[in-house]
Amino acid sequence: MRSVLGDRRALLILLGPALLVYTLVMLVPMGWSLGYTFFKGNVIEGFTFDGFGNFEKLWHDQQAHSALWFTFKYGVVVSVGQVLCGYLLALLYVFVLRKSSALIRTLVFFPVILPTVAVALMFQKLFAVAPQNGLANTAVEALGIHHGDWFASGGGSFLVLVVMDVWRSMGFYGVLIYAGLLDIPEETIESARMDGATGWRLIRHVVLPLSWPVVLASAVFSINGTLKVFDSVLALTNGGPGSDTTPLTLYMFRTAFSYGDYGYGSTIASLLTVVCLGVSLIIFRFSRRDPTKG
Amino acid sequence: MTDTLAAPPRVRPTRPPTAALPRRRHARRLVRNALVALLLVIEVTPLLWLLLSSFKTQSEFVDDPAWSLPKSWGLANYTEAWTTGHVALYIRNSLMATVPSLALIVLLGVAAGFALEVMVWRGRHQVLLAFLLGIMVPSQMILLPLFRIYFQTGLSGTLAPLIITYTAAGLPLTVFMMATYFRSIPREVFEAATLDGASVLKAFWKIAFPMVRNAVFTVGLVQFFFIWNDLLISLTFTTDDDLRTIQVGLLNFTGQYGETAYGPLFAAISINVIGALFLYLLINQRIIKGLTAGAVKG
Incomplete structure (x- = not known):
């Protein structure tokens, strides 16, 4: 046998x-x-050995530093946003809507499957100032805030990017965490309520600790995706204004395919790999749990 | 928030009903409805606006405010996007890249998942670990060597680079998900089959595969969305304009018309959204289950 x-x-x-x-x-x-990473050049010009030249360049390259910084900033802010909004949605599904949450769950999940390019172009138009104020601008101005062109500043572009990526994927994390919350035994919550825990205290001391594993799993999955962000940035801001919203992925792509520098492009890709593996490792350690068994 | 999350009225044996209870319940329902309404506005408004705008003419885009309704409901923008905007061609390209990749991923991935989970051999863990690497390492790490290979072997002018890359990139997650599904089937099933004289290949094809047919469908769905929505790989390997997939085509849509043809652009985006909506309405529970299962397992 x-x-x-x-x-x-x-x-x-x-x-x-x-x-x-x-x-x-x-x-x-x-x-x-x-x-x-140890070579210079590309397919057309040929390659020459360069030792650690690319790594030295990376060490001193201001643009690479800002791309790395943007990657971290975007990764942390969007991952926190995704998991937080997902958690709030899951709480809404479980405690407020209860049995009638199926329709809302399905609806909020829909943007998850939409092509990122389509969503990004839509958000570009929602926040556009020409030829007319986009719908989002109109709404914001109705609230008395006059912002002007969102995509003219790095901060404005970043904000739209974050809003878009949270809008796009919060339904996904909502369902993921919802499934985790359903695993909490009904009796546990009921008995906590008998003991007088309600509202925030019930969430903070009973629900959150019991659902912590699924929150961590969501965080690992989220950060693993956001560190690799490419489509959203390219389609929404094209890395601009200037290179204000350029993450490592896009910087690598430009270096390799627009400037034909394979060696340096690979060096940036390797840095990104180290970042991805390193961050995942840290979260695994932190959670002391094997998410593949999850 | 505190109010909305307060204890539900269903089990309260220790406390007698008081006059305050109905009012609280009323308030809670109000808050609940407000939250749902807010969520609906956030989710639906952008998409609805997109669809409405896709019917507007150029002058309506320039002269009327964003929230105005289109004056007529003609499909001119759609036909222009479909033909002059090459959306039909792009969708055809996407299909021709997606379908073969999907078939290969399922065929190779399910068999590999079976071999890794059910079969007994040394080195299983190392191979699983190698597949895990494919999930963690960003695609940027494989683009340049592949670009060079495809260029030098003359595959660059075809859709073959996309099919090959999608197949390989889709395998790790598929293998992991399938291994998880096979884990949930009692080992005795396969052991009994082989005791009865079936070869492993027969046990796989006649017993294991039919048992995970639903899972295969789910995994296929997940991969479909990854491939269909991919931008990075298609952007890298489609050097020919006629070979653009729908995502690359959409990204360059503005460029073709200059900045001014808003109507056809909105129509092109809408075509994507409506297509996705159709698929979603058909099998949304499956999609949700599949994508979230892939997440926790990945």
């Missing part, structure tokens, strides 16, 4: 193709990119 389930020929047929494709198209290029 063991020997049958360990049949080598079957293993080769079942796992072989996937592993081969994955190795050739993902693993080998990853190593190859690491190799590029």
